[in-house]
Amino acid sequence: MASGGARLNSGPAPDPSSYSSLKKDWDTLPASGFAGDIPSWPLPDQSGRESELWDIYWRKPQAIIWDRNNQQLEVALHVRRISEVELPDSPTALGTLVRQQMDALLLTIPAMNAAHILISSSAPSTPTPTKGARKTKTDNWLSAVSVEGA
Template sequence: MIDMAGMGPAPNPNSRRRNATLPMTLLPAAGRPGDAPRWPLVDDVALTARRDAARRQADELELQLTEPELTGRRRTALQKKHDAAVTEANILTKKVEAQASVEAELWAELWRLPQAVMWERHGWVREVAQYVRWKVAAELGDLDASKESRMLADRLGLNPLAMLRLRWEVSSDEVAEARAARPARTGRDVRSRLRAVGDE
C-alpha cells in the first residue's frame, strides 16, 4: 500500500459506503393476483360479549316487568331501563353484523393492492388482519381503534410516506401509459384508410 506523506491510505474500492441508498422494491401496478388468504382472526370477543350482556339484561328486565305488584313509578322506571337495554342490545347486534361484513370486504380489497405482494412475501397475514379489525372498529366510532389503525397502516405501507420508508415503489403501468399516449383514431381517420385501400 502506498502511503504518501501527508496523505492517508488509499480508499478501498471494494468497501461498501455506509450511507449507500437502499434500492427501491418495485411493486406491480396491477396489484397482487389471486384470492385473499383465509381470515385468521376469531370474532371480536369484546364486542360480542357486550352484545350478549345487553341481551341478558334486557331479558331480565322484561321478566321483572311481568311481576303483578310492580306498579306506578317503579314500573315506569323499570320500563325505561328495559327499553334502554333493548336499544343497546340492538345497536351492538348491528355493530357485530356490520363489523363482520365490512371486515370481509376490506380484507378482500387490501389483498388486491400492490403492497399485498410484500405482505405475502413476509407472511404478514395476521398483521393485515389486525389492521382490518382496528380500521373497521374505527369506522364504527372507536377513537382508540382509529389510533391503532393509523399505526398499523404505517407499518404496512398503506400511505406514500410509509412506502418510502419501506423502500417500496409501485411500478409504472407501461401498458396503460402506452394506451393513454396513443392518439385515438377518429371516424375520419378510419374513413380515409378505407378510401385509400379501395383506391389501390
Template sequence: MPSGGSRIGAGRPPQEGSLAEAIRLESGLIRTLPKERTGPTPKWPLRGRARAGEAALWAEMWRKPQAIVWEEEGNHHQVAMHVRTHIEAEAVGATAALRGLLLRQQSDLLLTRAALLKAGFRISTSSTPNPAGTPVGGPTQAKRKTIPSARGRLRAVEDVGSDS
C-alpha cells in the same frame, strides 16, 4: 440521552425524480412494486368467519401493491387485525385511541406514502404488471440510469483579479 446526530426516520422522504432517489435506485435500495397485486386472496387468518364488512375490505387490501411485501413477510394476521380495527374505527363512537391505533397500523403496513418511501419501496406508474416486484425494466435498466453530477454544471471562468 445524547443530543444531536441523525435520527432513524428523521427528515422528509426523497421526492420522485430527485437526486437522492436516483442514488437509491442506482444502489438497489428502492424496490418498485406493481400497481396492483394479482393472485388469490389469502384465507381469513383469525378465528371464526370475517365479520360484516371485513371480508370485502380483506379482499380489497390484498389487491394493494403492499400486499406483495405482506405475503413475503407472512403478515396475514397483522393485515387481518388492521382490517378489524379499520371497521371498528369507522363506527360511530369509536375512541381516539382506536383511531390512533389505526394510523399506526397503516404506517406499519406501508399504507402511507411516507412509510412506503422510508421502507425503500415505491409503486410503479406503468400499467404493465410486474409480479416479481423488482425494479421496472429489470436491474440492468437501473444500472444504465445516470446520476446527475455537479461537475457537469461547473465551468471555468477567467481570473478577473490578476494583473496579467
C-alpha cells in the same frame, strides 16, 4: 414519548428519481396489485365489513410484500381495527393505532418511501445526474471572494 433516533417523518423523504438513489435498491410493485389467492381469514368471527375490507386489502400492491412475509395476521388485525374505527364514536386512540398499523403495513407514502417501495404501472424512469457543486477556477472558493480592506 420516545426521544432521539430516526422517525418515519423526520428529515427529507427519499426521492426515487434522485441520482443518489441509484445506489439504493427500490422495490417496485405493480399498480395492478396482488394477483395471488386471497388467504383465508385468520381470526375468529369475521364480520361482513371485515370480509369486504379483507378482499380489498389483499388486492393492493403491498399485499405482494405481505404474502412474501406471511403477514396475514397483521393485515387481519388492521382490517378489524379499520372496521371498528369506521363506527361513530370510536375512540381517538383507535385512530392513532390504525395509522400506526398503516405505516407498518406500508400503506402510507412516508412508510413506502422509508422502505424504498414504489408502486408503478410501468418501468421506473432512469434518473439523470445533476451537476455537482460549482467550483471556482482555482477550486478554492475562499480565494475567489474579495474582501474590502483586507
